[in-house]
Amino acid sequence: MNIDNFFLAPIFLPLLAASIVLMSKSFFPVKLRRFCEYIGILIGLLLPILIVFLLYPYVINNGSLSIVIGSYTPKIGIIYKFDSLSLVMILLTNLLSIPAWIYSRKVGPAHSYFTALVLIQSATIAAISMTSDIFNLFVCLEVMGLVAYVLIASKQERSAVFAAFNYMMYSSSSMVFFLLGSFGLYRLTGSLAYQEITKTLMTLSAKEQNLALVCLLLLIVPILLRVAIMPLSGWLINAHSKAPHAVSALLSGILIKIPLFVLVRVFSLSPVLQNLTLLLSYIGAATALIGVLFALAQSDAKKLLAYHSISQIGYIVTAWALALHHGIDTTIGALLLIAALFHSFSHAIFKGLLFLSIGTATDAAGSRDVYKIRGVNYMLRQKGEKFPLTMICFLIGALSIMAIPPFNGFFSKTLLTYYVKTSIHYTILSIAGIGTIASFIKLSRIFLPSKEIKKPIKELPTSKFPFSIHLSLIILALLSLLTGIFAQELFGLLENMFISTNQRPIKATIFFSKSNLLKTLYTVLGGILLFIIATNKPGSKILHKLKSLKTDFTDQYLAFAITIAFLSSFLLI
Amino acid sequence: MKKTSFFKIFLTTFIISLAVLPIILSNKSWPTLARDYLFNQAFNETGASNTVSSIYLGYRLMDTLGETLVLLVAITGTMSILLNLHKQTLESVETESSLSPEKRPQNALRTNLVEVVASKLGPIILLFGLYVMLYGHISPGGGFQGGVIVASAIVFLALGTEVKTKLTNSVVLSRIEAFSFISLILVTTYVVFFTDGFFSSIATDSPFVSASIIILLNIIIGLKVGTSLAVMIIAMMGGQHAH
Amino acid sequence: MLIERVLIFLIFITGFIGLISMKNIIKKIIGLNLLNSAVVLLFILEASRIGDKAPILNDKIQNIVDPIPQALMLTAIVIGVCVTALSLAMSVRLYKTTGSLDITIIKERLENEY
Numbered sequence: 001m002n003i004d005n006f007f008l009a010p011i012f013l014p015l016l017a018a019s020i021v022l023m024s025k026s027f028f029p030v031k032l033r034r035f036c037e038y039i040g041i042l043i044g045l046l047l048p049i050l051i052v053f054l055l056y057p058y059v060i061n062n063g064s065l066s067i068v069i070g071s072y073t074p075k076i077g078i079i080y081k082f083d084s085l086s087l088v089m090i091l092l093t094n095l096l097s098i099p100a101w102i103y104s105r106k107v108g109p110a111h112s113y114f115t116a117l118v119l120i121q122s123a124t125i126a127a128i129s130m131t132s133d134i135f136n137l138f139v140c141l142e143v144m145g146l147v148a149y150v151l152i153a154s155k156q157e158r159s160a161v162f163a164a165f166n167y168m169m170y171s172s173s174s175m176v177f178f179l180l181g182s183f184g185l186y187r188l189t190g191s192l193a194y195q196e197i198t199k200t201l202m203t204l205s206a207k208e209q210n211l212a213l214v215c216l217l218l219l220i221v222p223i224l225l226r227v228a229i230m231p232l233s234g235w236l237i238n239a240h241s242k243a244p245h246a247v248s249a250l251l252s253g254i255l256i257k258i259p260l261f262v263l264v265r266v267f268s269l270s271p272v273l274q275n276l277t278l279l280l281s282y283i284g285a286a287t288a289l290i291g292v293l294f295a296l297a298q299s300d301a302k303k304l305l306a307y308h309s310i311s312q313i314g315y316i317v318t319a320w321a322l323a324l325h326h327g328i329d330t331t332i333g334a335l336l337l338i339a340a341l342f343h344s345f346s347h348a349i350f351k352g353l354l355f356l357s358i359g360t361a362t363d364a365a366g367s368r369d370v371y372k373i374r375g376v377n378y379m380l381r382q383k384g385e386k387f388p389l390t391m392i393c394f395l396i397g398a399l400s401i402m403a404i405p406p407f408n409g410f411f412s413k414t415l416l417t418y419y420v421k422t423s424i425h426y427t428i429l430s431i432a433g434i435g436t437i438a439s440f441i442k443l444s445r446i447f448l449p450s451k452e453i454k455k456p457i458k459e460l461p462t463s464k465f466p467f468s469i470h471l472s473l474i475i476l477a478l479l480s481l482l483t484g485i486f487a488q489e490l491f492g493l494l495e496n497m498f499i500s501t502n503q504r505p506i507k508a509t510i511f512f513s514k515s516n517l518l519k520t521l522y523t524v525l526g527g528i529l530l531f532i533i534a535t536n537k538p539g540s541k542i543l544h545k546l547k548s549l550k551t552d553f554t555d556q557y558l559a560f561a562i563t564i565a566f567l568s569s570f571l572l573i
Numbered sequence: 574m575k576k577t578s579f580f581k582i583f584l585t586t587f588i589i590s591l592a593v594l595p596i597i598l599s600n601k602s603w604p605t606l607a608r609d610y611l612f613n614q615a616f617n618e619t620g621a622s623n624t625v626s627s628i629y630l631g632y633r634l635m636d637t638l639g640e641t642l643v644l645l646v647a648i649t650g651t652m653s654i655l656l657n658l659h660k661q662t663l664e665s666v667e668t669e670s671s672l673s674p675e676k677r678p679q680n681a682l683r684t685n686l687v688e689v690v691a692s693k694l695g696p697i698i699l700l701f702g703l704y705v706m707l708y709g710h711i712s713p714g715g716g717f718q719g720g721v722i723v724a725s726a727i728v729f730l731a732l733g734t735e736v737k738t739k740l741t742n743s744v745v746l747s748r749i750e751a752f753s754f755i756s757l758i759l760v761t762t763y764v765v766f767f768t769d770g771f772f773s774s775i776a777t778d779s780p781f782v783s784a785s786i787i788i789l790l791n792i793i794i795g796l797k798v799g800t801s802l803a804v805m806i807i808a809m810m811g812g813q814h815a816h
Numbered sequence: 817m818l819i820e821r822v823l824i825f826l827i828f829i830t831g832f833i834g835l836i837s838m839k840n841i842i843k844k845i846i847g848l849n850l851l852n853s854a855v856v857l858l859f860i861l862e863a864s865r866i867g868d869k870a871p872i873l874n875d876k877i878q879n880i881v882d883p884i885p886q887a888l889m890l891t892a893i894v895i896g897v898c899v900t901a902l903s904l905a906m907s908v909r910l911y912k913t914t915g916s917l918d919i920t921i922i923k924e925r926l927e928n929e930y
Contacts, residue, residue, distance in 0.1 A: 005765065005766045008765060012761075012765070015638075015642075015758050016755075016758055016759075016762070019751070019754050019755035020755070022751045022754060023751045023752070023754075025747075025751065026744070026747045026750070026751040027748060027751070070631065070632070070634060070764060070765065075606070075607070075610060076607060076610060076611065076628070076632045076633075076884075077632045077633070078633055078634075078636070080635075113649050113653060116649070117646065120642055120645070120646060124639075124642070131635075135633075135636065135888055135891075136633075136635055136636055139636050139639035139895070140639055142639075142643060142895050143642050143643050143646065146643055146646045146647055146650070146898065146899070147646055149650065149902060150646055150647075150649060150650030150902070153653075153906060154650075154653060158909070158910060158914055158926060159926050161654065161906050161910055161913075162906075162922060162926055164906065165841070165903060165906045165910065168899065168902065169844060169903070172848060172899045173832075173835055173848055173851060176848075176851045176852060176855055179855050179892060180593060180596055180855055180858075181596075183596065183855070183858065183859055183862075184596040184599070186604075186885075187599070187601055187603060187862065188601060189604070190604030190605075190607065191604075191606070191607075208601065211595055211596065211601075214592060214595060214596065215596060218593075218596075552923070553836070553919055554578060554581050554582060554836050555581070557585050557835075558581050561584070561585040561588040561589055562588070564588060564589075564592050565591075565592075568592065578837075582833065582836055582837045585836060586829060586832060586833055586836075589829075589832060590829060593825070593828065594825065597821050597824060597828075597858060598818070598822075602866075603862055603863060603865055603866050603882065605866055607882060607883075607884050608867065608880065608881070608882045608883070608884075611883060611884075612873070612880060616873050622872055623872050623873075624871035624873060624880065624883040625871060625883045625886045625887050625890070628883055628884060628887035629887040629891070633887060636887075636888075636891050637891070640890075640891045640895065643894065643895050643898050644894060644898055646898075647899070647901055647902050648901070650905070651902055651905040654902075654905045654908075654909050655905050655908065711872070713870070717890060717894060805901075
């Protein structure tokens, strides 16, 4: 075993851990099983993070390591390539799975199968980030999808099962189109590996080039469905809001970002696809705005957070699309890609924090309606929480998403909007920021004291509040604070990885400039204004109309077809 | 209401057919590069005469690993949705082919004919399944195909009453399944990390030795697929406490 | 030549229409199965055009078909079966908890629930 093979360890370590967990389930008694689960998480999630840090020197300056699995010829074998994008994706997955798993020990699904599924998900995402072969990408995307469906359906409630069923039908049928696209590409080029396909596609005749573009579109749109940008996001609301809380954190944090960064590689298959990227950036900006509008209209706390996930993924898609538009080998393109990666990282952290804290709060209150619940702190006290940690962590998460310093949301959103300054995207994203603040003011009203007369606090029966909830919330809050404070250094590390030495930008990005801070102030004031408008009569009438818009099963497919038609007409005409 | 949904369905189907038709009906000739290379080199590099086996267990081993993971996750999900795994007791599954002997009068589909024939056929099908598993490298067959046949054989054994065997006990089956999963991961780790041209050096001496990894992988995959499918079907028939 | 591919396309479209327009969820699952089967048949059919013998090597054989799509389709078939199994389990659970297999009625009954 040498360094050429070593980078495959983040795939095989979690699988080894999952097999140990499953062995312990069949052979050992219950107490030993929980011990094996802890060992499994240690080997499967923590060890790959250490390995990824060891591999950092090999990926600076856009370096990469690649190998054919089993050392066969690259014409038939599968090539795996590890580069800086893979490093960030593996780090994101493993780092965010740990707090979600800790949270689920007491509250969520706590059987050994849950641990094994989280480990399998981590291994699959490591494989997706490294693969250079279309059919291997298909298999790994299906595994990732299946893990998501089973995790959503593990709540044993009928609405969760229906949400998982809806997602499964939609996503599996779109993967059939992916398979058709890979059929077309294999027929045209004779190979399934990215490099071979890129080489051969350039030598084809014009009519075959058009066919190749249709095939590539059929590869791209099913992956965009997993990312949940606007017309294709019908599945996300129910899937993320009805799942158990730890699973919602995992889904919103990890599973909607990974397909987007895999698309960076798929878009490199043909240079003609670059024409699509400007259109995709406008779609991303529109998603950000429309997502926030719908979020403002919701009454269910978890549905509100799910619509915010759609809006934030719109931000990330905008930056990603503009990065591809300029080309990721130019300085400005790489900086935009870094902005997208940094925002997905911070979004995963603060969205996890929000889902877990709101989940605890709504469990204690017994309902999810933000108009009716008040005084959640009292109910949490009833459950045994002595110090209002849940409320503090919710506030940290809310301040992050509203982009207020010194939390990481401020740094990542500033970074993102810095590089799109001179275009219409800037305006749309700023309006979306105002909407975010308004809806989070609305959400945080549940912590206001309620007007009923309650028993004085000293007489409450005290039960023990699970330590695992506090531990996971503290980990996420600390991560949010630390990535905010050390944002400049992290940004420098990312620059080292993605930009080669001779192209480094001369000026560093300044976060605390006067205009940035003024802009934050204006956004907060605009948010408060919007909130006041939204809670008065005319505003709430419009929002009520938005809330009662219903889509059914067929509409999702109509959206899918329209997306394909729209993108293909843009490319071919 | 009816008209708008008809219009939506028509529009969707029309757009999808437009996108899919050129791919299905294109007349480009199928590329022969892969076939020529494999025709010349597959036996020397992997030791298997069945080219399909040499592809999915040799060249494209990661796909097979992903496929096994799909099966594991799907069976876990199916059992947890149907049986409420996180509770310690199983819900009572009432079916007409239930395995528990005390429900015999209500099991309308458990006739004497089914029981006798199934128990006689069970071992024969098991033998056939093992044959398909073990000979996967020189004739059509392999781990997945043999595994499915083994699973149906175990279900036959469970349906019959003339046979008293531990093979239909869910605990034994899930132990075999967990053991075969960990051996699959260990063998795959060995092939990926520690080979570096293992096959090409040995193949010239003795094709049987170089095919040994393929035979081993076939057996492990067959056991995994067979036992996991059998556990799911026996659990759905309520057979946890039967034998 | 052409007729086989047109028939595969018809199977594909039938599966797709079944998936999107039928109200019964079991029929939707059957539609998904038809979609998968159409693509599998397409791969195998087109790959068999370049040869006429099965890809089992021995001393005398010449002109085998392309074995790569056959190996790929093994994987695709297993994935299709797994998705079918999971979706059928979900539909059993939905039937037991809502009392209906019709997707519009299930949506109605789940409407007021959080």
